[in-house]
Amino acid sequence: MQDPYSRELEVAADAVRRAADRYVRSDGGPSEEKENAVGSYDLVTYSDRQAQEDIIRTISAEFPGDLFIAEEGEENSLTDARTWVIDPIDGTLNYERGIPMFGTQLVLMVGKEPVMSVIYLPVPEEMFTATVADGVRLNGMPVKPCGGHDLKKCIVSTGDFSRKKQEWRDIHYALIGAMKDEVARIRMFGAACVDFAYLASGRTDIHIRFVNKLWDFMPGLFMARVSGAYVDEELLSEKRFLLLTRTAEEASQYRDIVLSQIDM
Template sequence: MEKVHEYYQFILPLVIEAGKVMKNVVEVKTELKNNDYGDIVTQYDRQIEEVLIRKIKDRYPTHCHIAEEEMSTKDEKPNLTDEPTWIIDPIDGTANFARGIAFTCVSVGLTINKEQVLGVVLNPYLDELFTAIKGEGAFLNGTRIFTSGCKDINTSTMNYEITIARNEKYYDLYMYRFKHLIKTVAGILAMGSAVMGLCYVACGKTDAYQCDGLYPWDAAAGTLIVREAGGFVSDSSGEEFDLMNPNFLATASEELCQQYLEVEGNADEEREQCLREGKEYMP
């Protein structure tokens, strides 16, 4: 773990500098990405990512990286190897960032031997620095954090990125689950940043976060931070979480996760039945 501490001390000031770039932005120009989500990108996403990659390669030339904007220009899926791999989301919650909404962040995760070992997330607007090293706990601005520990779905507040449903591939999946969840949980939020959504489960501000159809950079740092804060992360199907195909359910406790999986499982069964019968989604 000595090396991981070295990597932490290396990446932390780079993430803080990236946060300063975000905070000092005056004008943001957006472009539409070529994907099914209607995602946008700004000049600052690219600028921050390029600087992070360059400085990582200068210091550790044998290390690998997986970065959002770089991968968005390639018609291929990222490949995770055993080599130290930096997984970078230069600005997560770009739509929030472009609109001046202070729920956005820089996120960097590190894997070694395909295992998540380090996560650093900074929201410069709210001065929230979330960090975790595998086996050493999770922290917010240097103070140890824990999930809420919630074990009852009926009293839980959930973060659910319903806007993913605009992708036709996920529309039915999201809408059927939403139909079941809205009748069960105490509250549902849609906050617009996967990484910050995970970090807010870690620090107890929300109790659960579920999202399908994301990418490794959306989950590499945040899921580690949740686990190190005492939370539980599962694939939303109930299978083991797969960083390279991150359909995740992150909860304050394992007991809460199982309750969410049961509700969402019932929703998925209803959806499958309607598909077999040729029915379109019905609320």
């Protein structure tokens, strides 16, 4: 089956790699604090903005007329038009502090549906790509689907505490307490790109987060779906809470054992 988005994938991967190669050699440049709804510390660096400009410039040269939604200032509304959703540096605080858990992620939306995504982790030089036709690949090699585990053997990654709602932060905190004795390990990597890439490639078993901005979750959610991961659609649509697992059985155990302890 020929991949109808092979050219877009090629251009996107090249744009992301070039931008990342530039920012990993930089010290980040000047940074400034960003405000959010709950008052927690967040920042943006010069490298965030430069990477975004570089990626948009490269993609626009190949696909003039395409639209962009991106973290650092591109605020177009999502329509049926071809739209690239970009997080130029996901895990900016890790990047700024020299913690090697950060990357760049993007997804192409057509008719408001994702059709292709890229996640690049520049420190280990891992390029994850996903299309429906070609599946998930890591550095060009197919990623094999992974089986599930009993909940007690699962490694669970969680997103950062929400910067959108205090209620979400409180639930997140309660969830960590509820699952601390029920799973093998809990990880908070501090970068959604790492969370999703690791789930899609079978390095972790379960990922949880509240979803907010498209650039935070859509590239990785699409990649996870293509990999065959299970998404609890009810929680996602009703609570904006993402429970992402390798199998439906893992999700069922997580709901019965962990979520049953929490007032969502």
